[in-house]
Each structure stands twice: as C-alpha cells, then as structure tokens.
Amino acid sequence: MPEGSEPLLEVHDLVVRYGAATALDGVDLAVGRAEMVALVGPNGAGKTTLLDTVSGLVAPAAGRIELRGRLAQVPEGRRLFPEMTVEDNLRLGAWRVRDRRVGPVYELFPHLVELRRRKAGSLSCGEQQMVAVGRALMGQPDLLAVDELSLGLAPQIVDTLAEHLQDLNRRSGMAILLVEQNARLALDICSRAYVIEAGRIALSGPSEQLRSSPEVQAAYLGGAYEE
C-alpha cells in the first residue's frame, strides 16, 4: 500500500461465522484511495462473505471495519432486477444519493442508451454486467467492489469491461476492489492483490510479486505464467 495516505478501507482481524461454521477467520485487508486491488481465491474461500461484511449485509463476529467513503458493490451474478427496464435499474442504484441522472453512465457505456427501455432480464450476460457496473456507479462510490466480473462472460467482453474499469480508476481516481476466481485477469489489471484461502489471507503483496510466486502459479495460474 502506498505510504502516507490514509486508506479508504481498512479491515482488521475480521471474523465471520454462519452458525457453527467459521467463514472468515482473522482477515486483514486494506484498499488505498485510487488503488486497484484484487482479492483472489478458490470457490468458498470467503471472498463474497468478506464483501458482504464490508457492505454491511453480514454482521461480523469480531474485528473492525473502517470505510472512509462510499462503497458500491457489483454483486456476483449481476443480480439486476429482471422485470425492470435498464434505466430503472440504473436509477435505483442512486437510492443513497440524490442525483438520479443516468447521463454519466450512458457516456461510459454508450451501448446502454439503445437498451434503456428493454427489460434487464432480456439482455445478454455482457450487457447485464454493463448495467450492473453502471448501477453501482450511480451510487457515486469512492470504492467500487466488483464480485466476479468475468464469471460466465466471453473473453473479449471481459477485456472490454476490464478496460472500462481501469479507465474509471485512472480518470476519476475511483478505488476498485476486484474479487475474482480468474487470478490471471485480476493480477493483470490490479496493482496489489490478496490471496484468500479457507477464510484466511494466505498471501498478499504487489501483483508482480504474487505473479511470480510458485504457490500462486501452481494453484491459480495453471503452471508457469506467461506474459
């Protein structure tokens, strides 16, 4: 993490339990302003739980979360309101803020303009992911958490969306927390990453460093990493 600046999000020693099962066990994590951070790990490692806890959907059993700004989440599986139009979906994203103008999102994703009256449920997965990102942006977040950006999408679409995110981060200084099973993608576009396994942070550090770590290569990158 860059020295000096106070991080946007700090998570200290977080513990989350579902009944008898422990989902998160002493997790520490931080995201600085204007930073792009990846959270990588296998299915069921606790990635989504961590996001939900930070978003306030799940109550922690122990630990501390400090969020110095607004957070918006793009949930796994998009979770649009399928029977509502694209535009209504976007507008609902602005529930917390007063400004419900959808213009900025259309500027970012011009393709959505022609879809604005369509029911969200009738869109393709890629289009839905655009709406989901757009809906989160309507909440004017300082930190955008994206849960499984690439899930179920064609590679070209993932690339386009990833470029959009990088663009957002560069231009507006919006911090992004990218939660991914696709470690290759995540390490490519983020500067720093955490690896979570069975509810604990197993590794963390700059993407470069993790990319060359033998464990990561074996577990997440399918052997030797090629540039």
Add this chain to the structure above:
Amino acid sequence: MIGPRAPSRRALVVAVLAAATLALPPVLPPEWQSLYVFIGLYAIVTCGLSLLMGFAGQVSLGQAAFYAIGAYAAAIPAVHGAPPALGLLTGPVVAAAIAAAIGVPLLRLRGHYLAFGTLAFQLIVLTFIAEAGDLTGGDIGLRGIPPLGLGSLQAVTPVQYAYVTWLAVTAVFLVTRNVVRSRPGRALRALATSESAAAAAGVPVAAYKVEVFALSAGYAGLAGAIYAFFLSYIAPGSFPILLSIQFLVMAAVGGLGAVWGSLVGAAVVTLVVQLLQEIGSLPAMPTQVPAVLSYAVYALVLIVVMLLLPSGIVPALTARAARRRRDDVAPTEATAGDDARASRLSSVL
C-alpha cells in the same frame, strides 16, 4: 466418552417415556383422558404435516380434509354394519389413495400455489360432505357410529381410546423414523433443500412428492378414523379450515422436520388452549372474559414462541443441547444442518 453411552441413555429415555405413556391414562382425571386422546390424534396428523413440510418441502393448508376423509371412510362402512376395526384400515387407505390421486396434478403446483390448492381442496371436500347427505349425513352429521372393536372386544371409554390412539402414535412414529432414515428419506431431504438438485441427482422427484403427500394424508386419515369412533359423531363442522391452520401451528411451534416436534407441538398447543379454557370458565368470570382471555393469551403465546424460537421448540432445544455438548464432542454438523434446514424450510411458505 459420551458417544458410546448416548444410545443406551437414549433408549432409556424412550423406555421411560413409553412406560409413562402407558401408565398415564387410567390415573388421569376424566377430562384429561379425552384430552390425552386428542393430543395423540393431533400429534399423528402433525407428524404427517411435518414430514410433508419438513422433508418434502411441501405445504398443506388443508390437512384437516384428510382427517375428515379418514373419519368418513372409517365411519360410513361401520354405520352400515361393517366391523368397526376395518375402519382403522379404510380410513388411512382411502385418505392416502385420494391424496395420491389428487397429488399427481396438485403437486405440480409449488409453494403458495400448493398451499392454496390444499386449502381449496378442503373447502371442496367440505362442500361435498355437506351435499352428499345420503352417504354422509350432510351438514347434520353422521351419527350412531359404533364403538371401535373386534367381536366382543370394544373400546368405549376414553382410557381405552387413549391406548388405541397412542398405539397408533407409536406406529406412526416408527414408520416416520424409518422413512426419514431410509434412502428415500435422504432423497426427501434433498427434495426439501433443492428440488432441482435432487432431480439432477437422479431422485424421482415427482413420484416421491406424491408418496410423501399420500403418506401424510394416510396419517391424517388414521387419526380421523380413531376420532370418528371416539366421538361417534362427525359433521363438516368438525373439520373447519381453522383446524388445518391449527395443525400448521402445531407443526411450526413444535418444529418442522422433527418427529418429536409434532408431539411437542400438538401437546403444547392443546394444553395451552385447555388451560385457558379452564381459567376462562372459573366462576365469577365476567361475560366476555373467557373469549378475550383465551384469544389474547393464545395469540401472545403463539407470537412469542415464533419470534423467540422461529424454527420451533424442538429444533431450538436440540440446538441448545448440541451446543452444550460441543465442548465434549467434535463438531455438530447435524445441528448446523438442522438450522440451515429450518431456515430453508421457512422459505417454502
């Protein structure tokens, strides 16, 4: 340490319970004897409903319809001279057969649709009973049902019916335990959790659903048959929609999916109602006090139990006991599973 000893302790508990059950009827005061019969009958119906809701994830708001069908199927032949004991067979069999027949189309409906379907079914059954006067005695009711018996052996007193009833309770619980532990039983649990997952795993979902529906109807039919002989009078008014709702309440209060839950639910609800009635009919109670008291207190008990123990009494108790044991024994997967099941079940309704 506790593991190996647990089964024998459990057997001991069951044996003590069984002995108490057997010893109780003759020493109970008279009004408690018929109450004892009703608790048993309600436990049988509730057990079927629990099985249906807890293990097959299906809801019935019309379980009293099968209770009624069982009662009429047992009573009508007996009134016409058939040996009354035969009714203990015709009651459950006819109820189960009708459930199987209507289950095939009806169980295509799910969740609330099925709840409505069963409710509508009960209203239709009640109309049929009221209109088929020649067969059923119509709304006036069917009277002169002979006492249960084989040859010279007749059950007449509440004590005798208490034994008949609790024998039936035991049989029903044993059947239920076996069903729950059998391979189909595990498949059923899968059904309640996720129907599509169960189907994907090769469980014949539709057939199992109909079977559980028929089994639960059979239980209700058996209880209905005993009810008919015990009261020797049945009428559509004996099987209102409110009775179906009462069964649902018993299942929810006791806890879904638990054999013991149905017993506890039936006993708690019946006893609370009875206690309130006793208090309400104390001398010197002003006119409207009995009604106000019984409605208000019954409602408050219901609300408080469901808010504090949303998964029912028995699952809450087992969870607590398991938590206490957790220090001694390894993880309690079962409990976590039960909690998860209870919350999943709640999404059924």
Add this chain to the structure above:
Amino acid sequence: MTLFLQYLAAGIASGSTFALVATGFVVIYRVTGVINFAQGVFAVLGGFLAYSLLHAGVAHGLAEGVAVLITAAIGLVVGLVALGRRGTPPLASLIVTLGLAIFSYAVVITVWGDLPISYDGLSGLLAIGGVSMQRQYVLIVGAAVVTFLALALFFGRTYLGMALTACSSDQRAARLMGIDVWRMGLLAFAVGGALGGLAGVLLTPLQPVQFDSDVGIAVNGFAAAIFGGLVRPVTAFAGGLVLGVAEAMVAGYYRSSYETAIALAVMLALMLWQASRRGPTEE
C-alpha cells in the same frame, strides 16, 4: 342474454370485493415475502372503526377515510411485530400474523363486543337495460379499478414504488443499493393495512362483520391474490373476477350450494393449466 349479463354483473361485483381484499395480500407479500394471515383483520377493523365514527356523528366519506388511515397505522404495528427481529423467516412471520389475527379477536370483543355490526352505504340499484347492480357494489367496482390503476402506477412509475418492487425482486441486490428492506417491509404493511381497511369500510354495508369475519374475507382475497402468484396486482384482479363470475354463474345456472366449491375448482384448474404450460410455476 339479459340473465347472463345480470349474473356477469353480479360476478364482477363480488369479484371486485375479492380483488380489493387481494391487493393487500399482494402488496405485503411482494415486498416482504410474508403471507399476511391478518389481512382479513384490517377489513374487520376498518368496518368497526367506520361504524364507531359514523355513530359518533362523523360524516360518511370522512369516517371511512379516517378508518382507513387508522388501519394503515395498525398495518404498521402488525408489520413491526410480524417482521420481528431482522431475519425472522417467513414461516415464523406467517404464524405470527396468524397470532395477531387471533389477538385482534380479543381486541374487537373488548372494544365492540361480539355482536355483528353493519351500517348503511349507498342504497338502491343502478340499472342499465335489464341489468342491475347495487350502488354499493358499483362503488366497490370503481374503487377496485382505481386501486389497481394506482398500484400499477405506484409500483411501475414512482421511485419509491420501484424500490419496493426491487425488494420483492431481489432482496440482496436491493440491500446492496442501500435500500432498507426491513423499513420497506413496514411500509408495505402500512399500505396493506390501508388497502385492507378500504376493503372493509366498503364491504361492511353489504355484509355484516363480527370479530371473526376475517377468515372468510381473507380466504376469498387469498384465492384471488394467489392467481397472480401473490405478486402481480393485475392478475390478482383477474383472479378476483374469475372467482366472482364463476360463483355467480354457478349460482345463476346451477345451485348456489356449489358456488364456492366449483369456483375454487375452476381457479385450481386454471392454475394447473398455467403450471403445465409454463413448466413448474415459479415461487
């Protein structure tokens, strides 16, 4: 033909009453996932409150309006108890609403006694050609149509309505937007209470109510509501009309003793037909 139209009119009239009761079920279920067994209670309380206000000399219209406002507040209280602590499962909530319905019996008996009440609404008939309808029923049909239009506009066009729809569509996503699903649930209960109260103040002149009339009222309303899967107001309206018209036709051309049974069977058959066409009906 006139006879047929007469039965049709009668069916639309009673169907509208079922539909009006159904709206409350729909609004509450749509947002909270709770089938509110106390829905009939709002109608009963609405009737009793309007009765008391009318007897206290409050003018017609105002009395009913105030009664509806009070039932909205009662709806809020019912919601507070029924939704309980956050995360109370819907089955528990359902049993709690049942408990609240029974509790209302104690309240009604304490305040108003156990005798049935009624008051005068619009009297006389509206006749067009050979077909007539009681004026009070005309009022109910009108109220039902207005209510359904208003609900459709509210849920479809207003921001608040869309937020409520979002809660019913995907609670998790709604919460991620920052929508307080629990508060929205309370709001839904208040609206449901008002709609139930509205049904009650309009129905009481036609059929007397007593403390336990809620069951009959709720069963018909539930039947109408379920037709639209408890979430679609317009199909619930259709459900009410199917039920009402089927009953009137059975009573008109066959025997009224079978009207409820046959009407319910018709609804079941339609639902099964829908289920077989669309595959298993979604929950």
Add this chain to the structure above:
Amino acid sequence: MITSLTGAYSALGTNDKLGALQAEDEINKAGGINGRKIDLTILDDQTKPDQAVTSYNKLVGDGVVAVIGSSYSGSSLAVIPVVDRDKIPYVSTAAADDQVTPVHAYVFMTPPTAATVGDRLLQYMKAKGLTKVAVLYNSANAFAELGWKSMKANAAKYGVDFIDQETNDFSTTNYTPQLTHVKASGAQALMVWDTGPGPVTVTKQFKDQGLGIPLIMSHAEASTLYAKPAGAAAENVIVATSLGVVGPYLPSANAASKVTAAMTKTFQTANKYYPPQFAFDGYNALELIADAIKRTGATASQIQQGLESSTLTTPEGTYRYSKTDHYGLGLADVVIARIKNGNFVPTAFSAALLKEGK
C-alpha cells in the same frame, strides 16, 4: 353447563350462560331446591364438537347430576351418544330437531323445534293468502336444512306451494342470482332459513333489489344479532319468535306474561339489554331441571323422570315434556312478529291468537 363461550357461536353461548346464571341466582336466593343450593359449572366448547365431548367428560367426572347443552347443534349432537351411554339428563339449548326425534331417553331441548316453527309460519302464510312462496336456505347449515325440510313436508297441508327453491352456501356474499330467480318466479313471499351473517346480507340486498314482497325469517333471526346489523333494511321483515322475544307485547292473559316480565326485568337490570332468545333458553333449561329435582329427586334417573313429567310455564311458554315429547313447546308458543323500529312486534295474526291463548 357446556356452551360456546369462544368461537363462532360465542354471542349465543354467552347469553345462554347469562340466562342460566340468572336462574341459578334466583333459585339459590329463594333458598335453593328443597333447601339445597344449585351449583352450576360452566365450561366452554369453543363451538367445536370434540371440545364439547371433552368438557362433558369433565363435568361427568366431577359428578354432576344433569348437563345443560350447547346452543351449537354440532356440539349437542356430538354429546348425545355419550349422554345415552352415561344416562345423564341433558337439556339442550340448540335448535336442531334431530336431538329429540327420535327420542333419546335423557335428551331434552328448550327452543321450539323447527317443525313447530315451520307449521306456525305455514299457518301465517295461509292466513295471509301467500300460497306461492319462494325459499332460500343454507344447504351447508344443519339447522336451516332441517327447518326447511320439515316445512316443505307440511306445506301441502296448508295449501302453500314453494314455487322456487334457492340455496346458498357458507360463504355466499352476493345474492343477486338467487334474488333474480325469485323475482322471475312470481312468488308472493320469500322465506329464508339460515343463521349468522347470511340473513342480514339477504335482507339488505332484498331491500335494494326492491322485490316488494314480504320477507319471512325463521326464529334464528329473532334477536338483535340479526335486527341490529340489518338496520333499516329489516323494517317490516316477518320473523318467527318465541314468546319471550315479544315479551313486552304479551297480553296479561297469556300464561307466560308474568314470568317473562319478571325474568326480563332482572336480566335488563343486570345486563342493560333485553334478553335475546338464547338467554331464555339457558334460563329455562336450568328452571326445568330445578323443577324436576323439586318434584322427583336429585339423582340422574329421578331428574329424567321429573323432566318427562314437566309442565312448567317459563318466559318461552309452557313446556309439557312427556315420554314421547322431549321438546315440550307447542304452536301456541311461537309468535309471528314484524320488525318495527328494530323491535319485534307481534303481527295482527299473532296478536289475535295470543289474545285467544292459542
């Protein structure tokens, strides 16, 4: 006493209870029966047949000598088999004729039978020249169905022809189709057999539809439970009642007028309203039992013998139970009343009969 203190019939049962308590109080204040006081235990049947049996078992277990039954006929019919078994005198306040036809040795009833009421109504129709009559009955209601059946069986004797027969079920709320039929049939009057909210709804819709023929109700509607919610629409409706309901209009020559005046005065002082039919039933049931005990003794079989030889004048008329007659009241105890300003007033037809003591 078993009665419905909760459930659908609580309004009836509560008044049964008040009536019986008043009788207990009067008898005990007057020194009891042969010096012994009456101890009345009242249990709820929740308007449910099975609860009635549970409550009955408790009473018998407590050693009661006689039981007063529920105004819910389902409860009464459920209890009768056990009454037969235990041989405990049982005086029912329910109106279903089937309780006493055929005669059960230990079962008696206080309300007038539907057959008696039906005959009286037919007399009235004949006297008024109403020969073509329509009927609307609730086929999901035991009382209504029995009442209608016995009336239909006797109609020919009085030259009354039921030219249109309409039914309704437990949940009918819109009677337009039935009333349309009645209108088209050309009937001179509409007779209704039902209980509960149905008759109120019929009355209101009947008025709105402007049928312009007399509306006639059975004795189930002879109380404020019907007259109050029906309100202005009930004006001029014809209702069959017992003597007690028209108590204030009884000519002093009538045997029941004095006891009725005394009973209703006490009741009104205590409860602030005129006693409904059900209060008379509860009151009479205990009076009949007390009278039997006084004459023949206090064991179950003595009470049964006493009841079978009763001749007791009560606010509902004079009961004359016998070995073959366990309902006791006769045609002279049924009044055809008209509702005026919410009150039940004897029709001219009945006023004349009351004067003659018939």
